[in-house]
Each structure stands twice: as structure tokens, then as C-alpha cells.
Amino acid sequence: MSEPIVHLECVGKSFRRFERPPFLLRNLLGALVGRSQKPKEFWPLREISFEIRQGETTGIIGQNGSGKSTLLRLIAGAAYPNEGHIAVRGRIAPLLALGAGFHPDMTGTECVEVNGIALGLSRSDLAARMGAIVDFAEIPEFMQTPVRFYSSGMLARLGFSVAAHTDPDLLLVDEVLAVGDHAFQQKCMDRIAALRKQGTTILFVSHDASAVARLCDRVLWLRDGQLHRDGRPGPILEEYLKVYS
Amino acid sequence: MMGILSLVFTQVFRGATPHFPIYLLIGLIVWQWFTNAVTSGTQVFVAHGDIIKRTVFARQALPMATVLSYAINFAIESLVLLVFVPIFPDAFRLTPALLLVPLLLVLLALLLVGITLATSVLNVVYRDVAYIVNTAILLLNWLTPVFYPIEVIPQPYRSILLWNPIGGILQALRGVVMQGRAPTALEWAMAVGPTALVLLGGWAIFRRYERMALDYV
Numbered sequence: 270m271s272e273p274i275v276h277l278e279c280v281g282k283s284f285r286r287f288e289r290p291p292f293l294l295r296n297l298l299g300a301l302v303g304r305s306q307k308p309k310e311f312w313p314l315r316e317i318s319f320e321i322r323q324g325e326t327t328g329i330i331g332q333n334g335s336g337k338s339t340l341l342r343l344i345a346g347a348a349y350p351n352e353g354h355i356a357v358r359g360r361i362a363p364l365l366a367l368g369a370g371f372h373p374d375m376t377g378t379e380c381v382e383v384n385g386i387a388l389g390l391s392r393s394d395l396a397a398r399m400g401a402i403v404d405f406a407e408i409p410e411f412m413q414t415p416v417r418f419y420s421s422g423m424l425a426r427l428g429f430s431v432a433a434h435t436d437p438d439l440l441l442v443d444e445v446l447a448v449g450d451h452a453f454q455q456k457c458m459d460r461i462a463a464l465r466k467q468g469t470t471i472l473f474v475s476h477d478a479s480a481v482a483r484l485c486d487r488v489l490w491l492r493d494g495q496l497h498r499d500g501r502p503g504p505i506l507e508e509y510l511k512v513y514s
Numbered sequence: 515m516m517g518i519l520s521l522v523f524t525q526v527f528r529g530a531t532p533h534f535p536i537y538l539l540i541g542l543i544v545w546q547w548f549t550n551a552v553t554s555g556t557q558v559f560v561a562h563g564d565i566i567k568r569t570v571f572a573r574q575a576l577p578m579a580t581v582l583s584y585a586i587n588f589a590i591e592s593l594v595l596l597v598f599v600p601i602f603p604d605a606f607r608l609t610p611a612l613l614l615v616p617l618l619l620v621l622l623a624l625l626l627v628g629i630t631l632a633t634s635v636l637n638v639v640y641r642d643v644a645y646i647v648n649t650a651i652l653l654l655n656w657l658t659p660v661f662y663p664i665e666v667i668p669q670p671y672r673s674i675l676l677w678n679p680i681g682g683i684l685q686a687l688r689g690v691v692m693q694g695r696a697p698t699a700l701e702w703a704m705a706v707g708p709t710a711l712v713l714l715g716g717w718a719i720f721r722r723y724e725r726m727a728l729d730y731v
Binding site (some may be wrong): 349 | 548564566567568569636640642643725728729730
């Protein structure tokens, strides 16, 4: 229960902000006449250091633009830091967007297969879990329908269901539950709680302070790209709600 | 398309090449694969921005998959070629040299992978790359003996032309299918050399721009 599974050391991520969209021809010509465009850099995240131990459930809170999603993408490996160092052990199930990796023309079943394999399940594992995944998503009659006909709620259900049934070492959840109805959100929370009991490490971004309070052992509060607070949920959430109300 | 082109060009290049319709057809189907794969391979990261941003996988698989999916089109179009075997029996040589066809096609696929690895990531960062690629394809079309017999180009330009990445492979394919002739060492060099360069260059560009592309998609 105490091995660090995620380790970040002075991590910073910079994006470039262009005055004009970058074009290869213009840039090459600009470089030839010595007038190249200098993009301005900005840092949505900087000097972030923390460790997450196996079995911890950590909530990440912060305003829009405070770097929460970027942080999850960095940990998932869907983006790379410009400074510092990130080490992650084990199998990650990133749930960064609704039905990411779902092709609109594929049926629900096909999307589950593609997603499950992308998340590291073998074909036989997948076949064994297909029933549970479909049951959890509660849309058995739509599994042969191309997902372009799905509502956003259905996409969220299926996407969450796949990720939650892959037995990941680390589950990353980025606010995707906001779309589901109350009953489904509750079901996802229960599932997260169950995974947590099994010892899955969970990192989850949410604006729902009460969910964070209920589920998390620890809270990271991001503010202006910095790690503003890190600790037990109670006092941090209290301060957070005070600042933004 | 094929009929019109062969009618026109057979008149224009009368007597320059035997079995010109077959020569042309081979050129056309190879060229089809080339343009389709390069055009949509260039767009693949931009088109699938969401997957790239939100999920994690070996991203080089995307341009590779594009090349392979057009290989299926290519295979179907190649079946058309078989229809012409009884019509132009003299245009085809059933010799052991035909065994080289798969090898040359693998070479062509590697060439396409090399090109699309580079253009797909570059197109994410610089959105005008797709237009540059389209123009380059048009130019390359005329620099490659697709529609005309290579013989109409005088030396030394002919040799220079054959070093273009796809020209060498195309001529080797035609030689194998139509003349039953394995490529000479020089012809192998013209097919393998540029492909190897493109593949290495494409991989290097992909590695250099892949991470950057993730932030721009």
C-alpha cells in the first residue's frame, strides 16, 4: 500500500501561443529573411512535484484553466512535460474524454473491443468481461448500433464502463462523469469506491466537492499552474469553497 | 479513365513501348496507392486529433494503418490487371521473376510509411503541409513515368528521373511483370536507395515532431 506509483518531480508544461497560426511556408520564408515568428510561451503547469502511493484515491480540484486536464494528460502519457520528470508504474486506464477512441461508424461492441485492447486487455480477457461491461453501461440493446447515434450520456456510460473493467493499476478520470444522469453518476461513484477497495490507485478531477470529499483520501488543489495545496480533503475543500464562493 | 488515357497516350506514344495499355495500367494503380495513402496519411493525425489527445498508444500506427488500408484498394485494383491477362497475353511474362512482386510492394509500402510518418506529424504543427504535399504529388506525378513511356525522356534526364523515390520501384515492377526480368543491381539501388532514405528521414522527423504535435492537435 505504500509504493509510489506516480512520481512527479518539478514537472512543467509549456504551450506556445502564436500571434498567427504557424505555417511551414511562412516560417521557412520568415527564417530566410531573418524575420521568424517568436511564439510566446506560457506555462499551464510549472514546478509540480508530488508522489502518489499505490491504493491512494486522489482528487484534483481547481478552476478552469488551472492545469488539471493537462496534468492528467501528462500522467497518462498523452502529452510530454517540457521540464522535470514523470515516472508512472503499472497499467493506466485514462478516461480523459467521453468515448475517446470511439470511431463514430463502429458499433458499441466494436468500440469496447478496440478500447479494451488499447487499455491493455487481451482478447480472451475482453471476451470474459464483455457481459459485465455491457451490463454496467445499461445499454444492451444499443451495442450493435454505430456510436455516432449515441447520446452523450450513452457514450459516457460505455466509455466509463470499459475503463472501469480493465483492472487498471491507475485509473485517471477527468470530469467525464458530469454528463451521466444522477443514477449513473452514483453508480460510477460506487464503482470507483469498489475499485478503491480493491487497491486501485485513482486520480480524479472533479468540480463536485462533495464527491471528492466522499471518495478521496487526498486532494491536490491546482491554482494558476501551481500545486497550491496538497493534503487531506477536509480542510482543503473547506478553504477551496470559501475562496470561490 | 483507363480507357481514355490509354487511347490518348497510345496515339501520342505510338510505338514507343509495346503493350502500352498494360504499362499504363500498372503505372496507374501504383500511382493510385501512392496518392491515396500520402494524401490521407498526411491528414490522419489532424483527423483523429481527439484519439491522439485523449488516449495513449503507439501513434506511428496511424499513418501505417492508412498505408495498409489503401493497400487493400490496391489489391482490388490489381485484380483488374488479371482481367487483362487473356486480352493482352503477350504483355505478361509468367516467370519466376514474378516472385519479386511482393518484395517490391513491401518496398513501396515502406516508402509510403516513410513519407506519411513525416507529413502526418508536420501537418499537425504546420497546417499548410497538406497543401504543399498535394502540390508535390502533382509535380511528382509528372516526374514519374506513370502516363508516359520512360523512353521518351532523353538521357541523362531519364536516369535522374528514375532516382525519384517511386520511379525506381514502378519501373522495377513493370520490368518484372511485363518482361519477366529481375531488376539489375543498379535498378535495385534506384528502388531501395531512395526508399531507405525516405524511411529514415520520415522516422527521424516523426520522432522529432511527435511530442510537439500532441500539443498542437
